[in-house]
Amino acid sequence: MTVSASMTRGIASFAHQGRRRPRTVDVLIALSWVLLSSFSVAAIPGSEVVAPGVSVLLVAAGLVFFRRSRPVLTFAISFVATLPLALFDPTLGSLAVAYSVFAIAVYDVPRRAWQCASLSAGVLLAAALFSPFGFLPANDRALGNGIAGVVTYVVTGFLTLLVALLWGQNSGSRKRYVDGLVERAHHLEREHDQQVQLAVLAERSRIARDVHDIVAHSLSVIVRLNDGADAVLEREPLKAREAIGQVGGVARSALGEMRRVISVLESSPQSTSLSAGASYEDLERLVEVYRGVGLPVSLTVNGRTPSQTGVQMTIFRVVQEALTNVLRHSEAPSLVGVSVESDSDVVVTVRSDGHIHNESSGDSVGRGLVGMRERAALYGGTLAAGPDEEGSWIVRLVLPGAGA
Structure with a gap:
């Protein structure tokens, strides 16, 4: 139980580091590929195969750096590059496929x-069966050993691919889930910023209306x-002195x-300071100001x-x-x-029987x-x-419905 927990924590730590340093993980994967495959290449009979084999492995390992952006292309090139080596040792091909399909499951679909x-497994199985260097020997006496080798290869290769696929699928699902959460968080953040901007614009518009109403009302009365x-x-x-005194009162009120x-x-958004001096009860005071100017x-x-x-x-400002x-x-x-009139609905009517200047009439x-x-x-x-x-x-x- 302790070993399993330690292993789980180790894998989780490695995955976390992988998200923080993806290139470091790519280098480690490439090195592990070359290291594991080098033993099989070195065991191939004939020294003339070793040097080209190592070169092929290095090229294929270099493709690991593109496994995130081009996983299918990386799979195709590395599989074709290692296929000649698979004719000598089919496990080399299955290892390349395992690395590649893991990347496809994580970064593609x-x-x-x-x-x-499935495609690569079929090709590698055919190479193992029918290659002159495969598991099936030419003489009947070694046929049993050859069949045993094929069965062993098929089982180990199948398990290797299955582990790579399931692990990659699980990692890919988790990655897509996390990416979705991050994208949703970014979307919510952008939406919040837009709402803040709209709120700022609405606040500016509201303040502009208030400033206009206050200035227009006060200056008209003062004039x-x-x-x-x-x-x-x-x-x-x-x-005349009384009127001048009223000018001061109107100016102070406007200020x-x-x-x-x-x-x-x-103030906080919940502040109601704007309504002070501009409420329902202040209508009588407002009317008195206009009565005072005739x-x-x-x-x-x-x-x-x-x-x-x-x-x-709103009622106060409209009347004003x-x-x-x-x-x-x-x-x-x-x-x-x-x-x-304030019942379920609010209806405000201001009627003047004086003639309106032509330049001010209309809407x-x-x-x-x-x-x-x-x-x-x-x-x-x-x-209206x-x-x-x-x-x-x-x-x-x-x-x-505003009167409720």
Whole structure:
């Protein structure tokens, strides 16, 4: 039991070293081939056979270095090269075949290894039987010994090939299994890298949308407040000062939101810092900002608060962008209605009765509309923007199932 365990550990260690240093293993295999075959070549009668025989063995051994990339070609050349020596000693041929079919079973397909082994075994058996130097002698008296030699050769050769085939098939199966695991690991790694890249792109797009919404909203309000302050500066300096104070408040609020957007880059993916200041409950504060710059906004909220913070932020940003567009592109609206209905679905409607500038009408209102549609698509929703039959400009967001 101890010897068997030690042998198993030795084989496993050799296989491990073989995977780490394949060329070293090839050299050892080539040397073992030459060493084992040299005894048989030296035993062949006639010194004129020894030198060519050793040369043939060296050439065949050199082919071992191609057994990984061209196992079938290595088998064919080495088998043909050693076949003349097999006429003198058939065991030389069977040894060459055993080395080669092992390589085919490991580095090619087992079926081809069995085919090559069967073909070469038939040829070597014929050489042993019918060669003038084979096991069957010319006189009848030595016939018994010749038959015994043939039987011995057939049995040992068959066992040698069988061991080589089974060992090679087992090693090949293990190699293909390991190669498959490695390939799958590489595939998963590439897939992970692609997912990371997609996540980075999605994060950049999300941050770009947030930055656009914050900057567009804040600058639009600041411009309107500044224009209002400039218009009443001489007549009503107190109102002008109040407007200037509101400019500072809007700027500070925008700065805080920008800090929250930037901080997400240093936060964990589960961080919800982006939703701070841009949630469902902040809609009233948002509407008050636009009322402060003279936009007649009404807010109606019905239903329960959506459970997902991302949905809440989407609602907030869409309302914010829609009101910003009204502030920038609508001419003297008398009423801007914001309606939020949250049941199983979430439906947000922003309606302005003011006339929209021609250059801003239609579906191509710019980056803001694109950003709103991207936000809606993240939750399987839709966003439509355009005039209705009465001439009012309507932005309508629908998020199916987002109200649960």
